[in-house]
Amino acid sequence: MAKKEIVAYSQQMFENIKHVDENGTEFWYARELQKALEYTEYGKFLPVIEKAIEACRKTGFDEGNHFSHVSEMVRIGSGATFGR
Secondary structure, X not given: OOOOOOOOOOHHHHHHOXXXXXXXXXXXXXXXXXXXXXXXXXXXXXXXXXXXXXXXXXXXXXXXXXOOOOOOEEEOOOOOEEEO
């Protein structure tokens, strides 16, 4: 069995993709985290998100206060957009 490499991520990396809403609440988009954490496919990152949501639930926190489902609009060849 191959040993998994442990990667050190800097706080600055997360600061670079952090967003702040009108109330000053910090948040991150999963698709940006996926790229920052070097997941090549979003589908492979989804189980990581599900584990984080489950951990949130198990510690007694309301997942709705910590996770929001957001659709990203993507421009297609005709110039139209659709959610993904």
